[in-house]
Amino acid sequence: MCASALETVGLDPDVGFMHRDRPGRVSLALDLAEELRSVFADRFVLTLIIKKIITEKDFEIMENGAVYLTDDGRKKFFAALQNRKKETITHPFLNEKTEWGVVPYSQALLLSRFFKGDLDSYPPFLWK
Secondary structure, three states, X not given: OHHHHHHHOOOOOOOOOOOOOOOOOOHHHHHHHHHHHHXXXXXXXXXXXXXXXXXXXXXXXXXXXXXXXXXXXXXXXXXXXXXXXXXXXXXXXXXXXXXXXXXXXXXXXXXXXXXXXXOOOOOOOOOO
């Protein structure tokens, strides 16, 4: 989501600040995702577990000790993710209603505007 959002606003997702540039690594996209990780990804996964949408039955342990979601678990995960991305919030900086799925684009656009000099500073996504 973050890499395509950055490309859409004309930024190179490979050139980051916090993550070291490496061939094939979308460092700027990882930087952007880091600011959204706790408010979107972490809360989302915890909600799946707390509400028992994903349970122990949705995981399988491989012979080498790796743990994977089962096919049913992946279906539940992605269905819940699509629903989550449709939920509406009020963007803390823009003060406009937007869907969670559009937040990476909004932040990429704000970053682009900062680079162009339209904003004095980049407003990070600060969610309560």
